Amino acid sequence: MMSSPARNRRADAHRSRAAILDAATRVLNAEPDASMETIASAAGVTRPTVYAHFPSRxxxxxxxxxxxxxxxxxxxxxxxxxxxxxxxxxxxxxxxxxxxxxxxxxxxxxxxxxxxxxxxxxxxxxxxxxxxxxxxxxxxxxxxxxxxxxxxxxxxxxxxxxxxxxxxxxxxxxxxxxxxxxxxxxxxxxxxxxxxxxxxxxxx
Structure with a gap:
């Protein structure tokens, strides 16, 4: 049974959110003043993707x-x-x-x-x-x-x-x-x- 597009999108969103949180935890512990762009780069996503999950710092x-x-x-x-x-x-x-x-x-x-x-x-x-x-x-x-x-x-x-x-x-x-x-x-x-x-x- 093939996965539906909606289910794939949800899985992708879940992975992106987890990657952002992993990166934020690691980056901010090393550099508390790190920007959202720095966190996005460490997570392997774009800055707009970070804001899509977390509208503010x-x-x-x-x-x-x-x-x-x-x-x-x-x-x-x-x-x-x-x-x-x-x-x-x-x-x-x-x-x-x-x-x-x-x-x-x-x-x-x-x-x-x-x-x-x-x-x-x-x-x-x-x-x-x-x-x-x-x-x-x-x-x-x-x-x-x-x-x-x-x-x-x-x-x-x-x-x-x-x-x-x-x-x-x-x-x-x-x-x-x-x-x-x-x-x-x-x-x-x-x-x-x-x-x-x-x-x-x-x-x-």
Missing amino acids: EQLLLAVVERITHEAVAAMDAADLDTGPAAVALMRMLDAGAQVTGRYPALVQLLSACPVTPEADHDRHTPVADRIRRVIQRGRETGEFDARLPVDWLVTATIRLGHAAGEEQDTGRLPAPAARDALRISLLRMLGATTQGDSSSRYR
Whole structure:
């Protein structure tokens, strides 16, 4: 059975979009100020083709954010969130996400500087927040975490502390091991963890 012209066009459009996102992720991480024309050239498409998929640079950046978020979430899901003590699983999950974003330092810095509405910021963090919530709730059910503070507050605070640790590391104010250790200690104290999960090697 032969493919229809419409189906072929859709497949071509999908390949073009994927190539543009691949190129944008790679090019902007190396050169944050790169033009749309540079991205088009790296993707092997024309500039009008880029704009056909992404009418503005802002929309292209949002799509890149979504791609990196999906990559980070996939790494978190592979970190066995339901295995072992909740405190260890939480740190293992955050470390998996940090390893992904750590591959795109310049790009992450560029994206963090882009203005975003509270609604868009909430939507961006929802997949990560859902997984953090799952681990925190498991820890409360097993008695590993204190149940006095609201779960949503703890989820938000965990995300903010994760960002803070990343910023301290990126600016050089803390070396990577110290930033991870500061994050671990801060989170476990905030969560009222009954065990401290002695060293970072336990959640790597």
